[in-house]
Amino acid sequence: MNRRSKGAGPEPYDFRRPTKLSREHIRTLQIAYETFARQFTTILTTSLRAVSQVTLLSIEQFTYDEYIASLASPTIIAKVSMEPLPGTAIVEFSLSIAMTSIDHLLGGSGGPQPERPLTDIETPLLQSLFSRVLGELRYAFEGIASIRPQLAGIEYNPQFVQAGGASDPVIVASFEMRVGAEECVATVCLPLGMIFPKLQGDRTDVQLSPAQRAAREAAHRNLVAGLESVPLDVAVRFQPMHMRPEELISLRPGDVVTLNHPATQPLAVTAAGITFAHAVPGSQGSRLACLVVAPAKEEDR
Structure with a gap:
């Protein structure tokens, strides 16, 4: 007995798991x-x-x-x-x-x-x-x-x-x-x-016609343009500090926690946990703001 049908016929297609074979x-x-x-x-x-x-x-x-x-x-x-x-x-x-x-x-x-x-x-x-x-x-x-x-x-x-x-x-x-x-x-x-x-292999681009290559480049430009307009959560952060669990548990309103961030060192501007710039705090009119600056000398590589 054969375990699979030999005859050709329609096959179900799962859109959640598309085939990768061209x-x-x-x-x-x-x-x-x-x-x-x-x-x-x-x-x-x-x-x-x-x-x-x-x-x-x-x-x-x-x-x-x-x-x-x-x-x-x-x-x-x-x-x-x-x-x-x-x-x-x-x-x-x-x-x-x-x-x-x-x-x-x-x-x-x-x-x-x-x-x-x-x-x-x-x-x-x-x-x-x-x-x-x-x-x-x-x-x-x-x-x-x-x-x-x-x-x-x-x-x-x-x-x-x-x-x-x-x-x-x-x-x-x-x-x-x-x-x-x-x-x-x-x-x-x-x-x-x-x-x-x-x-x-390295044969994908060779097999593309000029029209297909132009369509791929247009899709790439559209993708880049779309990504550039996506909103991201950005944070301006002090250097992290270490505390023992007993110190965290004992914190009460009015307690003062000393930061380890030097006053001369800029703050880190981060997105998704990645630092991409440095800034100093300030204001613009009635709103808080920060000014992007060069990193401190000890971090400048």
């Missing part, structure tokens, strides 16, 4: 994954000596929690490091496909397989096959990034895999995978933060 990003990944699928097919066919096929179905963005929830249990979940890229990738396919592949590796003809974790003899066989598959993943991604995929471990229960936070965005490529009479939907999951900077 058509150019999807196309770049599609080329890489189609290359990977062809090489994967070749490895399975030559290694297992059985009719095999791997075909790219879709590339979608989910949260890590949504991806994990979509997986069956048990299943084969290979955790993969993608040095020098940060984070952990996941290559996942059904346990029945894994058992069928091992059966063919040992000279069997396939057929119904037991649903159980791999034995100590079967695990190295699958790991050896995986090492060849990851080599082809490295080759397929050469146009995007230079990576060194390494198998970091195999799990069977998706809930035991900690490869990201629940709300972290991930890019999931789904493949139709067939080995003999067995088939499943296999997936490759990459954290968005791992691959998105490589998809961006």
